[in-house]
Amino acid sequence: NAGVTQTPKFRVLKTGQSMTLLCAQDMNHEYMYWYRQDPGMGLRLIHYSVGEGTTAKGEVPDGYNVSRLKKQNFLLGLESAAPSQTSVYFCASSFAGVGYTFGSGTRLTVV
Amino acid sequence: GENVEQHPSTLSVQEGDSAVIKCTYSDSASNYFPWYKQELGKGPQLIIDIRSNVGEKKDQRIAVTLNKTAKHFSLHITETQPEDSAVYFCAATEGAISGGYNKLIFGAGTRLAVHP
Secondary structure (H helix, E strand, C coil), X not given: CCCEEEECCEEEECCCCCEEEEEEECCCCCXXXXXXXXXXXXXXXXXXXXXXXXXXXXXXXXXXXXXXCCCCEEEEEECCCCHHHCEEEEEEEEXXXXXXXXXXCEEEEEC | CCCEEEECCXXXXXXXXXXXXXXXXXXXXXXXXXXXXXXXXXXXEEEEEEECCCXXXXXXXXXXXXXXXXXXXXXXXXXCCHHHCEEEEEEXXXXXXXXXXXCEEECCCEEEEEEC
8 A cells, every 4th residue: 555656756847848747546535635845834735636537726826737537646737847836746635635645745846 | 715824933842841833723614623744855744633623632642732712723742752853734624615624724834853
């Protein structure tokens, strides 16, 4: 039972490049989330999903897109990366919004 | 929307002492309040949570108290040990949308250092 798995763990992008972060969970959770973590700012919600085929905006959605084509996967896309998107990204899943399980994070640097 | 404030941002204690971290929230409809521990290089891990119909909950050396009237909740760690050193986050639900706890809003975190 792996829980929540994020790939890749590290990535360096040039400004303007695009990439997709993958999150996979094997707990049959309906709800999934993407957060970013910046020093002194805690965890801020980017987008979330309450079921397959659904997505919704969080606190800081600009510059990101998401898709939930399969219940176990939640993808976060950056279409045109900017230095302000340098951060550590965490995916999480939960059963009806309670008891989040987090992945180990993706450290993204945009130069 | 929900706003969660957490204090202090850093906390240093001697091994064996108690540590207290406090959070306030703004949304009176919030009904679920978890605490997470994040060790260096890892994702946050749930350590304890409390629901709005309970005032206090304990789990060994960890306890959480909730005051719904004042809209604040606290984490208490007794008999601290060096392995308690980590960053701790509080969180609160943004209302109870669609009858469920759809999303959590987190505090900025407290870096706890326990010195031997």
